[in-house]
Amino acid sequence: MKSAVETLSPTRAKLTVEVPFEELKPSLDAAYTKIAQQINVPGFRRGKVPPMVIDRQVGREAVLNEAVNEVLPQKYIEALQENSLEPLAQPEIEVTKFEDNETLEFTAEVDVKPEVELPDYEGIEAEVEDVTVTDDDVEEQAGALRERFATLNDVDRPAADGDFVTIDLKATQDGEVVEGAEVTGMSYKVGRGGMLDGLDETLAGMSAGEQQTFTSQLVGGDLVGQEVEVAVAVTAVQEQELPALDDDFAQLASEFDTVEELMADVRERLGRGKRLEQAAAARDAVLERLLEQVSIPLPESLVTEELNARRQSVEQQLAQAGTTMEAYLEEEGQTQDEFEADLDRRVRDAVAAQFILDEVAKKEELGVDQNELSQHLVRRAQQSGQDPQEFANHMFEHNHIPELVQEILRGKALATIVESAVVKDASGTVVDLKNLQPDGTIGEPEDESAEEPAAEAAEESAEESAAEEPAQA
Template identity: 30%
Template sequence: MKVEFTRTGPYAGVLSVEVEAERFDRALDEAFRRVIRHVEVPGFRRGKVPRFIFEARYGVESLYEEALNVLLPEAYRAAVEEAGIVPIEEPEIDVESLGKGQPLRFKATVTVEPEAEVGDYRSIALVKPVVSVDEEEVERELAAMRERVAVLRPLEGEEAVVQEGDEVDLAYRVFLREGEGEDAPERELEDAKRDEVTVEVVPERLLPGFAEGLVGMRVGETKDIFLTLPQDYHDASLSGKPVRLSVHVKAVRRKEYPPLDDEFAREVSDFDTLEELKADIRAKLEARVREAKDREVRDALVEKLVDITEVELPESLIRREAEAIVEELDNVLRSMGMDLARYLEAVNKDREAVIREHWEEARRRVVGRLALLAVARKEGIEVDEGRWREKLAELAQVYRTTPEELERVLRREGAYEALRRSVLFDQVVDRLLSYVTWVEEAPAPSEGGEAASAEGAGSAEESSGDAERE
C-alpha cells in the first residue's frame, strides 16, 4: 500500500492512498459473499448463485459499494498509522479510481493534530527532588503492622469501661426531639432502633459526639446521649435535627498489641530483628517517595514545556480532551458508588458547564502532548522497540493475555497508536530530564521571614449503621 500525507493547514491535510489490486479483488470476493445471501435469481437457491452469473446479470460494479465498505475502514486505519498522523475528526473520503483487477485509489481529507513550536527546552530548570523519610513515618508503618496482629480481649468487672478505640456491643433507641431542652417533646424513630449492634469507638467513624458519649460507659449501663445529626445525613428529612440516643452497653472488647521487639519482627516479616524490619520499612518508604517524586518531576517538566510552546489548536481537539476528562471524573465517581448524573444534580450543573470548567486543563494536556511530539521530531526520537515490548508484556500480564493478542486487540480497537505514543513520550521526557538544570529546593519558611511561594520558586527556577456515619 502506498501512502502520502500532505499538510494543507495548521491542522488539516490530505492522505493519498493506493491499495494493491489484489487487496481490492479480495474485498470484491468478500462483498460477493455478503451480497449473494440476499439476491434471488430464477433457477438458483438464494445464496447459491454462481459468481459469473451474478456479474453477468448485475455487473461487477454492483459489488463496488460493498467492497468499499469492506476495505476502506481497514485501509484508512492502516494509512493513518503508516503516515504517523492522529486524525481528530471523521475524514472526508474521495474515491478516485477503482475496478476489478485495478488498485483502489482514494484521498482522505483529515483534520489532524497541529504541529507545535517549542521554545528552548534545553534551558528548563526544576527544583531538585529530595527523598527523605522521617522516623515518624517508619513508626506509623510499624503501628499499622501492630494493628493487623492486635487481639481483641473481652473486658470484665471493673475494667469493663469504654475507651476510645474499643469495640463495643450495644443496643440503642433513637428519639427525634422538637427542641434543645431536656424536657423538649420527642418521638421515637422506630426504624432506627437497634437491639444488637457492634461499633468501634472511633470518632471519625461515628456520628459527631457519639463516640465521646460512649467513652466512660460501663458494661450493663444505659445512658442518654444527645446529638445533632449532621447536615449531610443520609436521610435528608433528619439532616441537622436534634436527637436523643438511649444507649445500653452489652460488652466491651479492647485491642491488645504485641510489644515492638524482635519476636514481633519475626511474626510479621521474614526478618529476625526489629532493626532489620525497620530498615526494610524505611527502604520501601523511600522507594515509594522516590517514585512519587519522579512522577511529580516529570509532570512539572511537561508543565514547563507547555509554557514555552506555541500552537494553534482547533476547538474540537480541546473539546474532545475536555470530554475525556469528564469521562474520567465519571469513572472516579462510579468507583465511589456515585455517577456523573447524580453529581451534576447535586452541584446543580449540566455536563457542558463541567466540560467548560475543565477547558484550560484540557488545553494544557493537548499542548503537552504536541510539545512532546515536537521535541521527538527535533531530537530524532522514535519508539524503542525493546521498551514497547516491555510495555506490551506488562499490560498483557495485567489483562491475562499474550502480548501478541493484546497487540491485535489494540489495533482492532484503534488504541494501538495511543499506547505507542505513551512509550514515546516517556522516552522524550527521559531525554528532556538529561537537559534539565536542577536548583535546590527553597528552604522552609522561618519565623519573621517571608515564605517562598510556589510562584516565586518557579520564577527563581526560570532565572536559574444509623448511629454510625453512613
C-alpha cells in the same frame, strides 16, 4: 489519483480527492462479484450472473454505489499519506461528483495532528522539594506496625475514639429497609470515618447492648445522596492494646534484634519511598517546564472527548469508593466550576504533552522491540487486574497494539528528556534521574531492569495530573 489539501485551521484539514474511473474498475468488478452472490436469476447459477444481467436486474447505480463505498476508505488513506497528514478522528466525507465512466471526486474534512516546533529539550532545569523524613513520620510508621500486632480486649465501658466495636447496622427509608444497607456483626474502629456521616459521633459514648438511631445520607446504591434513618446497635466494645516498642517487639515484627535497628530500617525505608516520590515529581516538573516553552493548538473535539472520558472515570471511581461528587468536592475544598477548570487545564496539558513526546520520539528515531511490547502488555494487564494472555489477545483482536506502541514511544521520549535534565531540590542538590523507570522510580545500575525504557511515564504523568485517569492522543 490526485489530491489536494486545504488547511482549515492548525488542527483541521480538508482533502479534495479525484479518482479516475479506471482506478475504480477493480472495485467495480468486486461489486459485481458480491452482488452476483446475493441475487437469484433464472437460468444462472448463484455467483455466475453476468454484469449485463445484473445491470438489468439490480441497476447499474447500485453497482456503482457498492464500488464507491469500497474504494473511498482506500483512497482517503492514500490521500492522507500523500499529504503527510495524521488524522485524530473519523473524517467527514462527501462525494461531490460522480457519474458513470467519469472521475470520482470527494472531500474529507478531518481533525489532524498539529505541527509542533520542538524547543531545545536538552538540559531542562527544574526544581522539586527536599526529601525529608521527620521523627513524626518514623513514629507514624512504627505505630502502624504496632497496630498490626495489637490485641483487642473486651472492656465494660462506653466506646471512645480508637476503640473497636461490633455493630449491627440497618438503614430504612419510609419504614422500609434499604436493600444492601443492613449488616450484622461488623467490626468497626470508632473515629475511622468514611462509612456514614454521623456514625462515629453516634458510636462515641455507646456501650455494649445499647442502640441508637441517627439520620444520614447514603453514599452508594440506587438511593445515593438520599436521607435515611440508620439504626445502630453495639454488641461489643474492645480496646486496642499495642505491644511495647522494645527489642522483643523488633524480634517479633522484623528480622532485627533491637528496636534501634528496626527504627533505623523504618527511617531508611521512608527515605527510599520519599526519594521515589521525588523522582516522579521531578519527571512531572521537567514535563511542565517543557510545556511552558511551546504553544500547541489543540483540536477541540479531541479535548472534549478526553474531558468527557476523564469526568466519567472520576465519577465511576467515586461511586466505587462509595461517595459522591458533592462529597468529593467538599473534601477537596473545590467548587464544581473550579473542578471543571482544573480538569480542563490538566487535559489540555496532557494532550499537548503527547503531541510533543510523539515529535521527540520521531526526532530521536526511537523504536519498540518485541520484548518491550511484551513487558508493556504485562504491566497494563496487571494494572487492570486481568490475565496477561487474555489482555494481550484482546489488544490484538481489537487492533489496539499501535496505541500501546505509541505509549511505549512516549515513555521513551520522556525518559530521554528527563535523563538529560538538571533537577535540583530546594537545597540545591542535583536529583539523580538516570535509569528512569515506568513508575517514575530510579533503577539501580546493577539492576538489569534499570535498562528497561520508561514505557508508561508520559501516560502516567498525564493521568496523575488529571484526576488519576487514562490519557488519549
